[in-house]
Amino acid sequence: MGVFRFLCRTLLLLLASFILAVGIYANTQRFSVRWRGFVMQELEKHGVFIDFARLVINPTGGLVAEDVRLFNDGSRRAQIAAVSHLNLDVNLTRLINGEVRVESLVLSHANVSLPVDPDRPDLTVVSLEDLNAQAVLDGNQIDIRHARGLLSGLRLDIHGVLILPTKTKDDEDKATALERLKFIRQYRAQVQNVLDWLARFQSPEPPQITVEVSGDFNKPQDIQAEVSFQAEELRFENYVWSEIHAVAGYDSGMIDVRRLRLADRLGQIEATATWRMGADRARFRMTSSADIPALARTFFDVEALNEAVFYEPPDLSIEGYWFPGINKGKEAAERVFPAEITGKVECKRFGSRGAIFEGLTASIGVNPDGFYIRDAELRHKTGTVDIQLMRHREQGVRYDATLRMDPNVLVPFVIREKTRDLIRRFEFDEKSHIDVQVAGEGPSFVLQDGVNSGHGVLRNFRYNGVYLEEMEADLAFQGFFQNFRNVSIRHPKGPATAEDVFLNDEQKWVRLTKVHAASDTPDLLRCFAAKTAEHIEKYRLTVGTNVTVDGTIGIREPKYNDYQVTFHSESGEGHYTFLGDDHTILSPDGVVRVKERILSFDVKGSLFQRPFRAVGQTDLTPEVTAWNVDVEAGAYPYEVLATKVPVTNARARVSSQGQDVLFDVQGGAFGRPFRATGRTDARADVNDWSVNVDAGLFPYEVLSKTLDFTGVHAEVDKKGSHIAYDVKSTVLGGGMTLKGTLDESRTPNPYAGELRLDAMNFSQFAKTYSRNDDTSQGDLSGHFKFTGRMDDWPALKGGGSLIIVNGNLMSVPILGPLTPLIGAILPKPIAGYNIAKEADCTFEIADGFFRTRDLEALTTSFRVTSRGDVNFIRDEIDFDAEVRVRGLLGIPLMLVSELFAFHGTGTVADSKWTPKLLGSGAKTAPVGAPAAAPPATGEPPKKRGFFQRFTPRKQQTP
Numbered sequence: 001m002g003v004f005r006f007l008c009r010t011l012l013l014l015l016a017s018f019i020l021a022v023g024i025y026a027n028t029q030r031f032s033v034r035w036r037g038f039v040m041q042e043l044e045k046h047g048v049f050i051d052f053a054r055l056v057i058n059p060t061g062g063l064v065a066e067d068v069r070l071f072n073d074g075s076r077r078a079q080i081a082a083v084s085h086l087n088l089d090v091n092l093t094r095l096i097n098g099e100v101r102v103e104s105l106v107l108s109h110a111n112v113s114l115p116v117d118p119d120r121p122d123l124t125v126v127s128l129e130d131l132n133a134q135a136v137l138d139g140n141q142i143d144i145r146h147a148r149g150l151l152s153g154l155r156l157d158i159h160g161v162l163i164l165p166t167k168t169k170d171d172e173d174k175a176t177a178l179e180r181l182k183f184i185r186q187y188r189a190q191v192q193n194v195l196d197w198l199a200r201f202q203s204p205e206p207p208q209i210t211v212e213v214s215g216d217f218n219k220p221q222d223i224q225a226e227v228s229f230q231a232e233e234l235r236f237e238n239y240v241w242s243e244i245h246a247v248a249g250y251d252s253g254m255i256d257v258r259r260l261r262l263a264d265r266l267g268q269i270e271a272t273a274t275w276r277m278g279a280d281r282a283r284f285r286m287t288s289s290a291d292i293p294a295l296a297r298t299f300f301d302v303e304a305l306n307e308a309v310f311y312e313p314p315d316l317s318i319e320g321y322w323f324p325g326i327n328k329g330k331e332a333a334e335r336v337f338p339a340e341i342t343g344k345v346e347c348k349r350f351g352s353r354g355a356i357f358e359g360l361t362a363s364i365g366v367n368p369d370g371f372y373i374r375d376a377e378l379r380h381k382t383g384t385v386d387i388q389l390m391r392h393r394e395q396g397v398r399y400d401a402t403l404r405m406d407p408n409v410l411v412p413f414v415i416r417e418k419t420r421d422l423i424r425r426f427e428f429d430e431k432s433h434i435d436v437q438v439a440g441e442g443p444s445f446v447l448q449d450g451v452n453s454g455h456g457v458l459r460n461f462r463y464n465g466v467y468l469e470e471m472e473a474d475l476a477f478q479g480f481f482q483n484f485r486n487v488s489i490r491h492p493k494g495p496a497t498a499e500d501v502f503l504n505d506e507q508k509w510v511r512l513t514k515v516h517a518a519s520d521t522p523d524l525l526r527c528f529a530a531k532t533a534e535h536i537e538k539y540r541l542t543v544g545t546n547v548t549v550d551g552t553i554g555i556r557e558p559k560y561n562d563y564q565v566t567f568h569s570e571s572g573e574g575h576y577t578f579l580g581d582d583h584t585i586l587s588p589d590g591v592v593r594v595k596e597r598i599l600s601f602d603v604k605g606s607l608f609q610r611p612f613r614a615v616g617q618t619d620l621t622p623e624v625t626a627w628n629v630d631v632e633a634g635a636y637p638y639e640v641l642a643t644k645v646p647v648t649n650a651r652a653r654v655s656s657q658g659q660d661v662l663f664d665v666q667g668g669a670f671g672r673p674f675r676a677t678g679r680t681d682a683r684a685d686v687n688d689w690s691v692n693v694d695a696g697l698f699p700y701e702v703l704s705k706t707l708d709f710t711g712v713h714a715e716v717d718k719k720g721s722h723i724a725y726d727v728k729s730t731v732l733g734g735g736m737t738l739k740g741t742l743d744e745s746r747t748p749n750p751y752a753g754e755l756r757l758d759a760m761n762f763s764q765f766a767k768t769y770s771r772n773d774d775t776s777q778g779d780l781s782g783h784f785k786f787t788g789r790m791d792d793w794p795a796l797k798g799g800g801s802l803i804i805v806n807g808n809l810m811s812v813p814i815l816g817p818l819t820p821l822i823g824a825i826l827p828k829p830i831a832g833y834n835i836a837k838e839a840d841c842t843f844e845i846a847d848g849f850f851r852t853r854d855l856e857a858l859t860t861s862f863r864v865t866s867r868g869d870v871n872f873i874r875d876e877i878d879f880d881a882e883v884r885v886r887g888l889l890g891i892p893l894m895l896v897s898e899l900f901a902f903h904g905t906g907t908v909a910d911s912k913w914t915p916k917l918l919g920s921g922a923k924t925a926p927v928g929a930p931a932a933a934p935p936a937t938g939e940p941p942k943k944r945g946f947f948q949r950f951t952p953r954k955q956q957t958p
Contacts, residue, residue: 039063039088048105048142048164049076052086063088084111104136112149127152140164144213155206160213160225207231207244225250239294240264253277257284266291266313273322280326281340285319292316310350318343318364326368336368336393353412355380362387369393382406383434396443397450403436415446418480418505425464433459438475451478464527467492473501480506487515493543494519509560515549521567529553529563531620535592535599536565542572545588553594558620564593576603576614578631578652581639583607597621610634616654625682628655638665638676643700645669659683672696672710690717698729705768707731721745725753732768733761734779748789755784755800762804769909778806786845793873794848804839804857814870814877814904814911848873861885870908877911879904 043050053067065088070081087106112128131149135142140163147158208230215223229246243263249256257273267289275282293310320341327335347360362376370392378385383405390398406428414420428434435457442450453476461468470490476483482505487498496517503510510529517524522537532553541547551563567574567590574588585605592601600617616629629652636650650667665676678691695712709729716725723742730736740753762778786798841855850870857864868879883900906912 039065048137050086051076081112083107086110104134105142106135107131107133107147128156133158150206151209153206155208156211157209158211158213160211162213162223163216163218201231201234201236203231203234205232207234222252223250224252239291255282262290264290264295275322275324281321281323283319283321286316287318288316289313308350308352310347312348312350314345314347314350314360316343316345320366323368337366337371338368340367341365355409355412370395378405380405380409382409382428382432385410391445396441397445398439398441400439401437403438404434406432406434416448419448422482422505426458427462427465429460431460433457434461436475448477448479452476464530466523466526468527473498480504489517489524491517491519491524493523496524507560508555508557509552510555511552512549512563517547517549518544521545521547525549525565529555532563532565532592532594536567538575538577539567539585539588539590539603540575541567541588542569542574545569545572545574551594558597561594561596564591566591574603574605576607576612578614578629578654581637583612585612594620607633608635608637610648618656625656625659628653636665636667638669638674645674645695645698647674656682659686669695670697670699678716687721688719690715707768709736731760732764732780734759734781736760742790748792750787750789752787753785755786757782762806778804780804784845796848797846799842799844801842802840814866814868814879814908866904868904872908875907877904877906877908879911881913 039055040050049071050065051069051071052065054065056064056066065086066084068083068086069079070083071077071079085108087108089104089106110131112131129150131147133147133149134145135147136145141161142164143161144159147156149156208228210228210230211225213223213225215225226247226249229244229248231244232242234241234244241262241264244261246260247258249258253276255273255275255277257271260269260271260273262269269286269288269290269292271284271286273282273284291310291313293308293314318341320339320343323338323340326338342363342365344363345361347357349359350357358379358381360376360378363374365372365374370390372390374388376387376389378387383403385405386402388400392398407423407426408428411420411423414423436454437456438452438454440447440450440452442452444450453474455472455474457470457472458468459470461471463471468489469492471487473484473487476485482503484501484503485499487501489496489498494517496515496519498512498515500513501510501515502513512529515524520543521541522533525533525536529549532549536547545567546569547565547567549563549565552560553563554560567588569588572588574585574590576583576585585603585607588603588605590601590603590605592599594600597620598617599620601615603614605612611632611634613632614629616627618627619625631650631652631654633650633652634648636647636652637644638647638650639645647665647667647669650665652663652665654661654663656662659682661680661682663676663678663680665674667674673696674694676691676693678689680689681687691714693712693714693716695714696710698709698712699706700709701707709731712727712729714725714727716723718724721744723744725738725740725742727738728736735756735758737756737758738753740751742749742751758781760780762780765780780802782800782802784798784800786796788796788798839855839857841852843850843852845851848871850872851868853867855866855868857866863884864881865884866879866881868877870877881902881904883902885900901916902913903916904911904913
């Protein structure tokens with residue numbers, strides 16, 4: 001037993017020593033060098049061409065090759081993979097006997113690098129990490145079982161059976177190797193592109209890729225494979241795919257995407273595709289109810305989509321072909337759209353650039369030469385737009401559109417500001433009707449770059465602020481030119497037509513041809529020429545006046561102005577403002593012409609039932625005030641001192657020189673020559689003017705009597721609210737001057753002045769203001785200084801004096817009725833007892849009373865002294881008078897002359913005198929105190945002021 005036990009221990013020791021020696025030897029460089037060639041030759045028999053840095057024996061069995069490189073063929077020039085370590089399952093018994101036989105290849109937590117370009121393995125590679133796999137070698141066939149790893153963060157699972165390359169003739173080997181190398185390059189480049197794209201995403205769990213492959217490496221184009229891709233919650237920026245599932249097959253160069261399903265928060269995308277590698281196109285089909293806009297915004301730089309907000313996902317259905325290599329090697333400017341697509345799109349409610357649209361439907365088509373949109377309908381609450389659109393890279397853009405919605409909605413999408421300005425001129429509301437059909441073609445989507453034409457009907461809208469019930473016209477536009485022909489307009493006050501309206505929107509001018517209106521003409525003109533409308537509006541033509549406009553109007557630059565406006569109405573009327581007065585012209589007939597900045601006019605008609613004509617011109621330059629007008633009127637009322645003077649056969653000329661407006665009015669007034677000249681300040685904030693009037697006859701009311709003033713010369717100057725006047729005239733056979741001022745800054749207007757009378761014919765005076773003897777002779781002189789307020793007789797204050805020379809006392813107001821009483825007590829006959837050699841007095845006016853205390857009349861026979869008051873508001877008098885006999889006759893009567901005392905009452909024109917005893921009867925109130933007035937029987941008539949208007953006795957203003 002002891003010997004047996006010893007032999008066993010010795011055998012075990014020898015075995016352990018052998019194993020230890022073998023292990024030590026297997027891990028030495030010598031073992032690796034000796035067996036490296038055997039391993040490489042063995043694998044090369046199976047079509048696997050490798051090289052490695054070191055070979056060791058795996059304690060658990062087999063060999064381990066470290067830093068392994070795999071090559072495309074036996075030349076070992078094109079590296080197709082690099083593996084950190086590779087386990088070789090070999091038969092150790094045969095290995096001890098010097099034979100190497102690899103039965104399988106095993107990877108355990110290995111890292112694999114697959115160069116995209118085998119000739120440049122130092123460049124981009126496809127990396128596999130933590131790869132665990134087993135590949136069983138069976139002759140020239142390799143069975144890949146459960147190859148799992150991480151491919152750029154993706155979980156990869158590969159299995160399948162491949163036939164490894166077999167050695168044939170050298171030429172065939174080279175051709176096969178080159179074909180295989182080409183396949184590897186193409187395949188890995190596409191894989192890397194997909195991986196780069198997927199690397200942009202993040203997900204809680206790595207996506208899963210499963211690959212099942214079979215085929216012959218000698219015929220890579222015939223390899224078959226099926227790939228499945230599965231991922232959840234795949235996120236890129238703010239866009240999330242809740243699920244992605246794709247199944248694709250590869251068979252002999254044909255790629256068949258059997259299913260591609262992408263789901264997001266709104267819907268999903270379903271797609272299929274087929275493509276033969278190397279072919280110039282791939283067929284695909286896709287339907288979508290997913291958030292396509294969000295997807296496009298995320299992965300494509302499409303500005304329009306960035307501005308769109310979709311409240312519901314659009315439905316998209318397309319199919320067609322993709323041309324993968326069509327842009328290869330082309331410059332960016334030469335590249336085309338790499339697909340040919342047809343389909344339909346339907347969008348429900350969405351918003352963009354501040355506009356909310358109810359929906360969009362369209363049939364679409366895209367190819368490398370361009371695209372088309374058919375039967376497109378864009379819906380908005382104001383209406384719809386129907387579009388047929390095509391764009392060809394050689395033929396340009398063609399379109400046909402029908403607009404039935406407010407075009408202002410589309411303004412944010414219009415490229416050119418000038419086009420935006422044109423659209424903004426239109427205003428529509430819920431009552432508006434829009435139907436515009438336009439077709440055109442051009443090199444781009446900018447409509448002005450092409451030729452466009454159509455027809456439009458608009459109802460219940462505003463253009464340039466003018467309300468129109470309807471407008472219909474043929475239209476055309478190209479570049480900066482817009483043309484409207486056969487224009488028909490229905491304005492609330494009548495119709496209008498235009499043969500042609502041509503607009504140059506670059507130089508800003510419009511040419512109107514035979515624009516005819518019988519409505520509110522200025523309102524219509526405001527559509528095309530606002531400044532012209534302002535001039536025509538001044539005439540205030542009756543609605544229905546026939547107006548025609550022809551010529552070119554400069555919208556901004558007056559240098560383009562060359563047009564005329566004619567108007568005519570048989571039964572209507574217009575208005576013409578002249579010298580501040582508004583005149584109604586019957587049957588107006590006029591022409592307004594504008595050439596650059598000069599406006600000339602010729603207006604005719606009937607004014608006050610007499611012919612009227614005004615001809616003139618003005619400079620429209622804003623900083624220049626220069627104009628003139630000549631007026632001819634059969635009758636023209638001209639205001640002088642607040643009095644309308646009916647001038648007949650009037651000729652007037654008004655012109656502007658800087659800020660001054662000069663005028664000269666001539667004609668006849670009251671059957672005598674009349675002329676008024678003067679100036680006024682044209683500035684709106686300055687109220688200065690002056691006028692000189694010469695009139696052969698000027699009737700004017702004075703103290704309730706109308707007097708004929710002849711040879712009148714009046715000068716009136718106004719500066720601000722201050723008016724100064726100086727009037728010279730002949731009245732009642734004598735001279736008269738009136739000077740004074742009037743203040744318009746207060747109400748009622750205060751005034752002050754002085755009136756002088758020089759040798760007025762007493763006979764004429766007596767006939768006017770007295771009912772007594774009309775055979776009076778002599779003359780009347782005097783002066784009166786006064787102040788007062790307009791239309792306020794009690795406010796009149798002042799004083800003066802009066803002198804009568806050689807006048808008949810019977811004709812003197814108030815004293816006239818006293819002379820018969822005096823004659824009755826005088827001895828007869830005493831010739832000339834009533835002829836006053838001189839009569840004079842001083843007087844004061846205040847509080848509605850005329851007061852005198854020193855009225856004295858002296859004749860050859862007696863002297864009359866009087867004092868008293870005249871209430872000129874009520875036309876009542878209260879006077880006392882005494883008579884003293886003169887000469888020899890006075891001596892015998894001296895003792896009784898004191899008894900010749902009288903008291904006067906009544907009115908100025910009808911005074912009544914009664915004798916009284918000295919010291920008895922009525923008493924005269926002291927000077928300065930108002931006389932006692934009899935009880936009022938009613939409101940007295942209101943007296944008229946010095947400057948109050950009057951109505952001439954016979955020659956009324958028409």
